[in-house]
Amino acid sequence: MKNPEVKASVQQSLTKRPAVTAALGLILLIVAFVGIRRWTTPPPVEQQFHTVKRGDMLISVVEGGALKAVNESIIRSEFEGMSRIISIVPEGTYAKKGDLLVELDSSELKDRLNQQEVSYQNSDFAFVQAxxxxSIQRSLVDSQIKDxxxxxxxxxxDLDKYIEGDAPQQINTQTxxxxxxxxxxxxxxxxxxxxQQLFKKGYASKSELEADGLxxxxxxxxxxxxEEDLRLFRKYDMPKSVRRLESAWDQAKMELGRLKQRTSNQIAQAEADLRTRQRALELTLEKLNELKQQFExxxxxxxQDGLVVYASSNPFIGGSGGQILIEEGAQIRQRQEIIKLPDVSxxxxxxxVHESHVLQIRAGLDAYVTVDSIPxxxxxxxxxxxxxxxNSQDRWMNPNLKVYSTDVLIEDELPDLKPGVSxxxxxxxxxxxxxxxVPLQAVTTVKGKQVCYVQNGKGTTPAPVVVGNFNDQFIEIKSGLKEGDRVLLSPPAATDNADLSGSIISSAELEQQRTAPPATTAPKASPGNNNTSTQANPGREAESASGSIAAVATGQPAVAPGIVPPTPPAATAEPGSEFGGRRRGGNDPEAQKRREEFMKLSPEERAARMQQFRGRRGQPVSETSAPQNRNPE
Structure with missing residues (x-):
């Protein structure tokens, strides 16, 4: 190409043959892509194994929480309506039973109390008067009825006397x-x-005869x-007198009945008035007692004796930042918590406790408590x-997280500690x-079954296992392994040599994935499985990372059958490490923090993070899944 003539000839030939130019450009692009891929593919990481052995294993569940008093009195405001705190004891004061804790503003209540006392006196006077x-009405009625x-x-x-005495006596007299x-x-x-005989004989005069005739x-x-008087008495006078006396008796009886009815109504009215006055007095007294109680x-x-701790109000109601501070001058509503008085003895x-452990926990189990301030x-x-x-609150904040509130009673005598200490x-x-x-990270899930990858010569073979109890580092193997077996501490992830449903990929399918272009290649799914790749939904893989241990212990797949969360290299699987160390349960703050940080990333950042994660495990960074031991060409 140094000869100008030759160079001009080549350029002329290329100008005349555009197809040759395009082919040459494509070859250059392929060479550049292969070189970049070789340069970016990380070297394989040496696999680490664990020798299966027997030994004693303590099964325990470790969870963090806070101290709480067993006996705790919650002081609430029983004052009706809103009130203002005039004075309150400082928080942290140790109060004795009967000590004054809070004084609320009662100036308006005093005026109402005075008015109510006057009303009570008036009601009491009206009640006494009624x-x-x-009493007067009853006495008067008794007198009238008796009369x-x-x-x-x-x-x-009178009637009986006339019929049985006066009338017969008068008849006898006339008879x-x-x-x-x-x-x-x-x-x-x-x-x-x-x-007349003497007059005929001349011994009597005519005047004597006439006088005797008269x-x-x-x-x-x-x-x-x-005789006529007797007849008139029997026929007229006696019946008339009897009727008059009978009428007088009937009138007296009817008057007595009317009087009883009239006086009964008067008594009922007086009694009703008394009951009304009594009820009014009772209501007035009840209101007076309520006001006195409100004043109290x-x-x-x-x-009781206890440590004064100010109560926090509902974080979703009012106040700066959703809080209503308990302090002098603060407005307090009825039934609002003001002070918690725990008995710290x-x-x-x-x-x-996470749901994966809750079936193991029951009341009466022994436990040990470590206070953060006294480690x-x-x-x-x-x-x-x-x-x-x-717990409903945690379930509301994270529907996928289910934890159960558990109380662990401390039996040993505690030093001077306050409630709320971690x-x-x-x-x-x-x-x-x-x-x-075996270590927890040595067990993975394939097609819904737990397996361990056992060393077989220079390679590994998946061996189905039956798991038992587990703690935060190791898990019991009931069957499937024997003592002396060496298991892989970093089992292949779901995209290494298994499809997304957990079925193992054949060699032909694996070779096809190797030769396919990176931009268009995706893991082959098993028939009937519509799941997408891990990189297509990195959030799902992040969820698997927090739930795989629980899935292994319970015999259920973590996210979907065959999906195993990414596991760090064997160097990170030692006791005390991030994945193989002490497990803090489903609500581990560190795991939760990492999960939240991952979910805040953009889709591109998530994909890059997952590729880096696979690279640390010795997997190809490209989207195509490949066996763990494959060396880059």
Whole structure:
């Protein structure tokens, strides 16, 4: 090409042949791509193995929490409506039973209390007056009824007296009078007859004869009059008198009935008035007592000995930053918590256990508590209570996270500690003797089954295993392995030599993936599986990283059958490391923090992060899955 003539000839040839130019450019691009790929492919990482052996294994669950008093009194405002704090004891004060803790503003209440006392006095006077009025009414009614009953009794007595006494006596008198008149008439008749005989003989004068005749006539008239009087008495006077007396008796009885009804209404009205006054007095007294109680409620005293801790209000209601500070001058509503008065003589640790461990935890299990402020001491404890349902607050914040509130009661005597201090509880589940164990990261899930990759010559073979109990470092192998087997500490991920459903990829499929262009190649899915690649949804792989250990222990796939979360190299799988060390449970703050940071990344940053993660494990950085031991060409 140094000869100008040759160079011009070549350029002329290329100008005449555009197809040759395009082919040459394509060859240059392929060469450049192969060179870049070789340069960016990291060297393979040496695999590390663990020798399966038997030994004692302590099964425990370690969770963090905070100290809480067993006996805690919550001081609430019982003052009606809103009130203002005038004075309050400083937080942290140790209060004795009966000590004044809080004083609320009660100036308006005092005025209402004075007015209510006046109302009570008026109601009491009205009640006494109604009571006296009822007593007077009853006395007056009794007197009137007795008088009416007496009049009716007298009327009946008069009637009986007349019928049984006066009338018969008068009849007897008139009858006797008639008898006398008849006798007088007979004597007058005899005398007249005798005088007539004497007059005929000349012994009597004519005047004597006429006088005796007149006497006879008078006797007849008197007899007839007496008989007529008796007849009139029996026919008219006696019935008339009886009817008059009967009427008087009936009137007396009806008057007595009317009086009883009238007085009964008067008594009922007086009693109703008394009940009304009494109820008004009771309501007034009840209101007065309520105001007095409210006045007492404005001065809140300690119900027991304890440490004064200000209560926090609902973080979603009012206040700066969602908080209503408890301080002098603050507005307090009724039933709002003001002070918590814990009895620090006996305390517990309130922890939250992940759902993967909750079946192992039960009340009565032994535990040990370590307080963060005293890390060199352990306190003996027991599990007191395990919640039946998951914690609703954590479930609301993260629906995929289910933890159960658990109380661990500290049995040893504690030093001077305050509630809320961070602590960690280790619950002893069981202690396995001479159990066959492997590290947690050595077990993975393929097609919904737990497997370990066992060293077989220069390669590894997946061996199905049956797992048992586990702690934060090791897991029990019940079957599938034997003592002396060497298992891979970094099993192949789901995209190394298994598809997204967990089925192993054949050699032909693997070779096809190797030769396919990187930009268009994706892992081959098994029939009937519509899952996308890991890089297409990096958030799913991040979720798998936090849930795979629980899935291995429970025998369930972590995210989908066959999906195994990325595991760091064997160097990071030692006890105490990020993945192989002590597990903090489903609510580990460090894992949660890493998960949140990953979810904040953009899709491009997530894909880059996942490629870097595979590179550290010896996997190709490209999207095409490849066997772990493949060397870059």
């Amino acid at each position: 009571k006296e009025n009822l 009416a009953e007496l009049r009716a009794e007298f009327a009946k007595s 006797n009078n008639i008898i006398i008149r008849k006798e007088q008439l007979q004597r007058a008749q005899d005398k007249l007859d005798w005088t 006497s006879l006539m008078q006797s007849k008239i008197s007899l007839e009059q007496a 409620n404005s001065r809140i005293k300690a119900p 006996q305390m517990l640790v309130e922890i939250r 060199d001491r352990r306190f003996k404890a027991k599990v007191k209570k395990v919640a039946v349902l998951p 602590a960690r509880a280790e619950i002893i589940v069981t202690n396995l003797v001479q159990a066959l164990t």
